[in-house]
Amino acid sequence: MSLTTIVGIAALRARLDAERASGRTVGFVPTMGYLHAGHASLMARARGETDVVIVSIFVNPLQFAPSEDLAAYPRDLAADTALAEAEGVDVLFVPTETEMYPDGVVRTNVSVAQVSAGLEASTRPTHFDGVATVVAKLLAIVGTCRAYFGEKDFQQIAVVRRMVRDLSLPVEVVACPTLRDPDGLALSSRNIYLLPAERAAAPVLHAALLAGRMAIDAGEVNPAKVRALVADLINAEPLAHLDYAEVVDAETLQAVDPLVGELRLLAAARFGKARLIDNIAAGS
Ligand code: AMP
Numbered sequence: 001m002s003l004t005t006i007v008g009i010a011a012l013r014a015r016l017d018a019e020r021a022s023g024r025t026v027g028f029v030p031t032m033g034y035l036h037a038g039h040a041s042l043m044a045r046a047r048g049e050t051d052v053v054i055v056s057i058f059v060n061p062l063q064f065a066p067s068e069d070l071a072a073y074p075r076d077l078a079a080d081t082a083l084a085e086a087e088g089v090d091v092l093f094v095p096t097e098t099e100m101y102p103d104g105v106v107r108t109n110v111s112v113a114q115v116s117a118g119l120e121a122s123t124r125p126t127h128f129d130g131v132a133t134v135v136a137k138l139l140a141i142v143g144t145c146r147a148y149f150g151e152k153d154f155q156q157i158a159v160v161r162r163m164v165r166d167l168s169l170p171v172e173v174v175a176c177p178t179l180r181d182p183d184g185l186a187l188s189s190r191n192i193y194l195l196p197a198e199r200a201a202a203p204v205l206h207a208a209l210l211a212g213r214m215a216i217d218a219g220e221v222n223p224a225k226v227r228a229l230v231a232d233l234i235n236a237e238p239l240a241h242l243d244y245a246e247v248v249d250a251e252t253l254q255a256v257d258p259l260v261g262e263l264r265l266l267a268a269a270r271f272g273k274a275r276l277i278d279n280i281a282a283g284s
Contacts, residue, residue, distance in 0.1 A: 003085045005092045009100075009141050012093050016054065016143055024051035026145040028171075030138050033057035034074040034189035035083045038179040042148040043087040045176055050146055054091040055084050056138055058100060063130030069273075074192050093141075100137065110136045112166070115158040115253050119266055120277065123243050128159050135160055136167065144170040152178040152186050154264060154279045158253050178278075180206065186278050193274035201239040202271050205278045208233035212247065212265045213282040221258035223247050226265070234269055243268040243275070250281065259283065 006012045016026055027050030029042045039055075046053045057080055064070035077094065084092050098104075109129050116128035139147065149157045161173050179187045184206035185199075194202060212230040220226055230245035248254060250262040263283035269276060 003081065003089055003092060005081065005094060007094055007096060007099060009095065012054075012091070012141060013143070015091060016052070016145075019052045020144060026050060026142065027053045028138075028142045028145040028147045029053070029055045029089075030135060030147065030149075031055060031057055032059045032073065032189065033080050034076055034192070035080045036179075036187045036189065038150055038152065038187040040083060040087050041179050042150060042176050043084065043089055045174065046146065046148050047088050049174075052091070053087075053089045054093055054142060054145075055089050056093040056095070056142075058093075058095055058134070058138070060130060060134040061097065062106065062133055063127050065124060065126060068124075069190075069193075074189055100134075106133065109133055110163060112159045112163050115155065115162050119155050119244060119246055119248070119253065120268065121155075123268070128155070131156055132159055132163050136163060136169075139164070139169050139171050146172045146174055148174045148176055150178060151175050151279070152188070152277070154266060155253060184210075186276070188274075188276060190274045190276065193272065195272055198239050198271040198274065201237050202274075202276060204234055204237040204240055205267055205269055205276055206280070208245070209265045209267055209278060209280045212245075213280060216247075216259055216263065216265075216282045221260065223255065223257050223259055226259065230265065230267055234267060239271055241270040243270065247282065250283070 027046030029046055031039050059073050110132040111129045112132050157175050164171050183203045185203045208230045212226045215226055215229055226247045227245050234240050234242045245267040247263055247265050249256045250264040264279055265282050266279035
Protein backbone atom coordinates (compact mmCIF):
# COMPACT_ATOMS: atom_id res chain seq x y z
CA MET A 1 0.00 0.00 0.00
CA SER A 2 1.30 3.49 -0.74
CA LEU A 3 1.83 6.35 1.69
CA THR A 4 -1.08 8.69 2.39
CA THR A 5 -0.46 12.07 3.97
CA ILE A 6 -3.26 13.22 6.27
CA VAL A 7 -3.53 16.66 7.89
CA GLY A 8 -6.93 16.49 9.59
CA ILE A 9 -7.74 14.75 12.88
CA ALA A 10 -11.17 13.59 11.68
CA ALA A 11 -9.74 12.11 8.47
CA LEU A 12 -7.05 10.26 10.40
CA ARG A 13 -9.58 8.84 12.87
CA ALA A 14 -11.84 7.68 10.03
CA ARG A 15 -8.96 5.89 8.30
CA LEU A 16 -7.66 4.18 11.45
CA ASP A 17 -11.15 3.22 12.68
CA ALA A 18 -11.76 1.59 9.29
CA GLU A 19 -8.45 -0.28 9.48
CA ARG A 20 -9.20 -1.59 12.97
CA ALA A 21 -12.77 -2.52 11.96
CA SER A 22 -11.18 -4.70 9.25
CA GLY A 23 -9.15 -6.44 11.94
CA ARG A 24 -5.86 -4.68 11.27
CA THR A 25 -3.54 -3.58 14.08
CA VAL A 26 -2.09 -0.07 14.21
CA GLY A 27 1.53 0.85 14.92
CA PHE A 28 2.19 4.50 15.77
CA VAL A 29 5.50 6.38 15.70
CA PRO A 30 5.20 9.96 17.01
CA THR A 31 8.00 12.30 15.88
CA MET A 32 8.92 15.94 15.44
CA GLY A 33 10.19 15.26 11.92
CA TYR A 34 13.60 15.86 10.32
CA LEU A 35 13.68 12.10 10.25
CA HIS A 36 16.87 10.07 10.46
CA ALA A 37 17.85 6.40 10.74
CA GLY A 38 16.86 6.37 14.43
CA HIS A 39 13.28 7.28 13.53
CA ALA A 40 13.46 4.79 10.64
CA SER A 41 14.35 2.00 13.08
CA LEU A 42 11.13 2.71 15.01
CA MET A 43 9.14 2.60 11.76
CA ALA A 44 10.80 -0.69 10.73
CA ARG A 45 9.94 -2.20 14.11
CA ALA A 46 6.32 -1.04 13.79
CA ARG A 47 6.22 -2.33 10.20
CA GLY A 48 7.34 -5.76 11.41
CA GLU A 49 4.87 -5.92 14.32
CA THR A 50 1.68 -4.20 13.15
CA ASP A 51 -0.49 -4.07 10.02
CA VAL A 52 -0.92 -0.32 9.53
CA VAL A 53 1.95 2.02 10.36
CA ILE A 54 1.30 5.67 11.07
CA VAL A 55 4.00 8.27 11.67
CA SER A 56 3.13 11.70 13.02
CA ILE A 57 5.24 14.78 12.45
CA PHE A 58 4.40 17.65 14.75
CA VAL A 59 6.88 20.09 16.23
CA ASN A 60 5.02 20.53 19.49
CA PRO A 61 5.28 24.09 20.81
CA LEU A 62 4.17 22.99 24.30
CA GLN A 63 7.40 21.15 25.00
CA PHE A 64 9.72 24.04 24.10
CA ALA A 65 10.47 26.72 26.68
CA PRO A 66 10.44 30.32 25.32
CA SER A 67 14.26 30.30 25.28
CA GLU A 68 14.49 27.05 23.30
CA ASP A 69 14.84 26.25 19.60
CA LEU A 70 11.17 25.97 18.47
CA ALA A 71 11.40 28.41 15.55
CA ALA A 72 14.80 27.08 14.48
CA TYR A 73 13.89 23.39 14.90
CA PRO A 74 14.86 21.71 11.60
CA ARG A 75 12.06 20.77 9.20
CA ASP A 76 12.10 18.98 5.82
CA LEU A 77 8.76 17.47 4.90
CA ALA A 78 9.87 16.33 1.42
CA ALA A 79 12.79 14.31 2.81
CA ASP A 80 10.64 13.02 5.69
CA THR A 81 7.97 11.83 3.25
CA ALA A 82 10.60 10.01 1.17
CA LEU A 83 12.04 8.31 4.28
CA ALA A 84 8.59 7.26 5.53
CA GLU A 85 7.72 5.90 2.09
CA ALA A 86 10.98 3.93 1.94
CA GLU A 87 10.15 2.40 5.35
CA GLY A 88 6.75 1.23 4.11
CA VAL A 89 4.78 3.63 6.30
CA ASP A 90 1.07 3.73 5.43
CA VAL A 91 0.00 7.07 6.86
CA LEU A 92 1.94 10.26 7.54
CA PHE A 93 -0.03 12.48 9.93
CA VAL A 94 1.15 16.08 9.66
CA PRO A 95 -1.32 18.24 11.57
CA THR A 96 -0.90 22.01 11.48
CA GLU A 97 -0.70 23.90 14.74
CA THR A 98 -4.26 25.16 14.11
CA GLU A 99 -5.49 21.60 13.62
CA MET A 100 -3.97 20.58 16.95
CA TYR A 101 -4.75 23.75 18.91
CA PRO A 102 -7.63 25.49 17.05
CA ASP A 103 -7.98 28.51 19.33
CA GLY A 104 -4.27 28.72 20.05
CA VAL A 105 -4.64 28.01 23.77
CA VAL A 106 -4.41 24.77 25.69
CA ARG A 107 -6.22 24.74 29.02
CA THR A 108 -5.70 21.04 29.74
CA ASN A 109 -2.30 20.06 31.02
CA VAL A 110 -1.22 16.45 31.49
CA SER A 111 1.43 16.26 34.18
CA VAL A 112 2.99 12.98 35.32
CA ALA A 113 4.40 13.41 38.81
CA GLN A 114 7.76 12.03 39.99
CA VAL A 115 9.14 10.69 36.67
CA SER A 116 8.78 14.18 35.15
CA ALA A 117 11.07 15.66 37.82
CA GLY A 118 14.88 15.74 37.85
CA LEU A 119 17.24 14.86 34.98
CA GLU A 120 15.90 16.68 31.89
CA ALA A 121 13.45 18.63 34.03
CA SER A 122 16.27 20.12 36.10
CA THR A 123 17.02 22.50 33.22
CA ARG A 124 13.69 22.12 31.31
CA PRO A 125 11.07 22.25 34.09
CA THR A 126 7.97 22.40 31.84
CA HIS A 127 9.23 20.05 29.13
CA PHE A 128 7.52 16.81 30.17
CA ASP A 129 4.14 18.45 30.78
CA GLY A 130 4.34 19.58 27.15
CA VAL A 131 5.36 16.09 26.03
CA ALA A 132 2.70 14.30 28.10
CA THR A 133 -0.02 16.69 26.95
CA VAL A 134 0.73 16.31 23.25
CA VAL A 135 1.33 12.55 23.44
CA ALA A 136 -1.98 12.12 25.32
CA LYS A 137 -3.67 14.10 22.57
CA LEU A 138 -1.97 12.13 19.77
CA LEU A 139 -2.83 8.82 21.43
CA ALA A 140 -6.45 9.97 21.84
CA ILE A 141 -6.51 10.78 18.11
CA VAL A 142 -4.82 7.55 16.97
CA GLY A 143 -6.73 5.24 19.33
CA THR A 144 -5.90 1.62 20.09
CA CYS A 145 -2.35 0.94 18.92
CA ARG A 146 1.18 -0.07 19.72
CA ALA A 147 3.20 3.14 20.10
CA TYR A 148 6.95 3.10 19.42
CA PHE A 149 9.38 5.34 21.31
CA GLY A 150 13.19 5.55 21.31
CA GLU A 151 15.26 4.85 24.42
CA LYS A 152 17.37 7.85 23.44
CA ASP A 153 14.67 9.84 25.24
CA PHE A 154 14.66 7.53 28.23
CA GLN A 155 12.85 9.79 30.67
CA GLN A 156 10.21 10.50 28.03
CA ILE A 157 9.43 6.77 27.79
CA ALA A 158 9.04 6.58 31.58
CA VAL A 159 6.65 9.55 31.48
CA VAL A 160 4.61 8.10 28.60
CA ARG A 161 4.45 4.59 30.14
CA ARG A 162 3.22 5.98 33.43
CA MET A 163 0.66 8.23 31.73
CA VAL A 164 -0.68 5.34 29.63
CA ARG A 165 -1.03 3.25 32.79
CA ASP A 166 -2.59 5.98 34.93
CA LEU A 167 -5.09 7.01 32.23
CA SER A 168 -5.85 3.44 31.05
CA LEU A 169 -5.10 4.40 27.46
CA PRO A 170 -5.55 1.52 24.98
CA VAL A 171 -1.91 1.67 23.99
CA GLU A 172 1.05 -0.68 24.30
CA VAL A 173 4.26 1.32 24.65
CA VAL A 174 7.24 -0.25 22.87
CA ALA A 175 10.75 0.97 23.75
CA CYS A 176 13.35 0.75 20.95
CA PRO A 177 17.16 0.90 21.26
CA THR A 178 19.17 4.03 20.39
CA LEU A 179 20.73 4.18 16.94
CA ARG A 180 24.22 5.68 16.87
CA ASP A 181 26.84 6.85 14.42
CA PRO A 182 29.90 4.56 14.34
CA ASP A 183 31.77 6.83 16.79
CA GLY A 184 28.98 6.41 19.37
CA LEU A 185 27.09 9.69 18.91
CA ALA A 186 23.35 9.03 19.23
CA LEU A 187 21.47 10.07 16.09
CA SER A 188 19.40 13.20 16.71
CA SER A 189 17.67 15.83 14.59
CA ARG A 190 19.62 18.37 16.66
CA ASN A 191 23.03 17.01 15.49
CA ILE A 192 22.54 19.25 12.44
CA TYR A 193 23.36 22.24 14.69
CA LEU A 194 26.86 20.90 15.45
CA LEU A 195 29.82 22.72 13.89
CA PRO A 196 32.58 20.33 12.69
CA ALA A 197 34.68 20.71 15.86
CA GLU A 198 31.60 20.22 18.04
CA ARG A 199 30.60 17.14 16.03
CA ALA A 200 34.10 15.75 16.62
CA ALA A 201 33.78 16.41 20.37
CA ALA A 202 30.19 15.17 20.84
CA PRO A 203 30.94 11.40 21.13
CA VAL A 204 32.45 12.19 24.56
CA LEU A 205 28.90 11.96 25.92
CA HIS A 206 28.56 8.28 25.02
CA ALA A 207 32.20 7.52 25.87
CA ALA A 208 31.76 8.99 29.37
CA LEU A 209 28.62 6.92 29.96
CA LEU A 210 30.48 3.78 28.86
CA ALA A 211 33.25 4.60 31.34
CA GLY A 212 30.59 4.93 34.06
CA ARG A 213 29.20 1.53 33.15
CA MET A 214 32.70 0.00 33.24
CA ALA A 215 33.18 1.36 36.77
CA ILE A 216 29.86 -0.17 37.86
CA ASP A 217 30.76 -3.48 36.16
CA ALA A 218 34.06 -3.39 38.08
CA GLY A 219 32.15 -3.17 41.37
CA GLU A 220 31.68 0.56 42.05
CA VAL A 221 28.48 0.98 44.08
CA ASN A 222 28.87 4.63 45.11
CA PRO A 223 26.61 6.80 42.88
CA ALA A 224 28.55 10.00 43.67
CA LYS A 225 31.75 8.40 42.39
CA VAL A 226 30.12 7.22 39.17
CA ARG A 227 28.48 10.62 38.63
CA ALA A 228 31.81 12.38 39.19
CA LEU A 229 33.64 10.02 36.82
CA VAL A 230 31.14 10.64 33.99
CA ALA A 231 30.96 14.40 34.68
CA ASP A 232 34.78 14.76 34.80
CA LEU A 233 35.18 13.03 31.43
CA ILE A 234 32.58 15.30 29.81
CA ASN A 235 33.99 18.42 31.50
CA ALA A 236 37.45 17.51 30.19
CA GLU A 237 36.15 18.24 26.69
CA PRO A 238 36.43 22.04 26.26
CA LEU A 239 33.52 22.21 23.74
CA ALA A 240 31.12 20.37 26.08
CA HIS A 241 29.05 22.22 28.69
CA LEU A 242 27.61 19.67 31.07
CA ASP A 243 23.98 19.93 32.21
CA TYR A 244 23.93 16.73 34.26
CA ALA A 245 25.42 13.26 34.64
CA GLU A 246 23.28 10.87 36.67
CA VAL A 247 22.87 7.23 37.58
CA VAL A 248 19.35 6.17 38.60
CA ASP A 249 17.11 3.14 39.00
CA ALA A 250 16.12 2.13 35.44
CA GLU A 251 12.46 1.66 36.36
CA THR A 252 11.64 4.54 38.72
CA LEU A 253 14.37 6.97 37.59
CA GLN A 254 14.93 7.69 41.28
CA ALA A 255 18.33 7.92 42.99
CA VAL A 256 19.72 4.62 44.19
CA ASP A 257 22.47 4.19 46.79
CA PRO A 258 24.28 1.82 46.83
CA LEU A 259 24.13 1.06 43.11
CA VAL A 260 22.32 -2.26 42.81
CA GLY A 261 19.77 -3.69 40.38
CA GLU A 262 18.95 -2.38 36.92
CA LEU A 263 20.40 1.07 36.49
CA ARG A 264 20.43 3.78 33.84
CA LEU A 265 23.27 6.20 33.26
CA LEU A 266 22.12 9.46 31.70
CA ALA A 267 23.87 12.68 30.67
CA ALA A 268 23.09 15.92 28.89
CA ALA A 269 25.50 18.54 27.60
CA ARG A 270 25.50 21.51 25.28
CA PHE A 271 27.90 21.66 22.34
CA GLY A 272 27.55 25.12 20.82
CA LYS A 273 23.89 25.54 19.80
CA ALA A 274 23.05 21.86 20.22
CA ARG A 275 21.87 20.42 23.51
CA LEU A 276 22.47 16.67 23.34
CA ILE A 277 21.25 13.89 25.62
CA ASP A 278 22.25 10.26 25.89
CA ASN A 279 21.83 7.27 28.20
CA ILE A 280 22.82 3.62 28.52
CA ALA A 281 21.87 0.67 30.66
CA ALA A 282 24.12 -0.44 33.53
CA GLY A 283 24.02 -2.82 36.45
CA SER A 284 22.57 -6.32 36.63
P1 AMP B 1 11.92 13.26 17.99
O1 AMP B 1 11.56 13.50 16.56
O2 AMP B 1 13.30 13.68 18.34
O3 AMP B 1 10.86 13.75 18.95
O4 AMP B 1 11.94 11.67 18.16
C1 AMP B 1 10.83 10.88 17.81
C2 AMP B 1 11.06 9.48 18.33
O5 AMP B 1 12.25 8.94 17.75
C3 AMP B 1 11.23 9.44 19.85
O6 AMP B 1 10.58 8.30 20.38
C4 AMP B 1 12.74 9.33 19.99
O7 AMP B 1 13.15 8.72 21.19
C5 AMP B 1 13.09 8.47 18.79
N1 AMP B 1 14.51 8.64 18.45
C6 AMP B 1 15.18 9.80 18.32
N2 AMP B 1 16.49 9.57 18.08
C7 AMP B 1 16.65 8.23 18.08
C8 AMP B 1 17.77 7.36 17.91
N3 AMP B 1 18.99 7.82 17.70
N4 AMP B 1 17.55 6.01 17.97
C9 AMP B 1 16.30 5.52 18.19
N5 AMP B 1 15.20 6.28 18.36
C10 AMP B 1 15.38 7.61 18.32
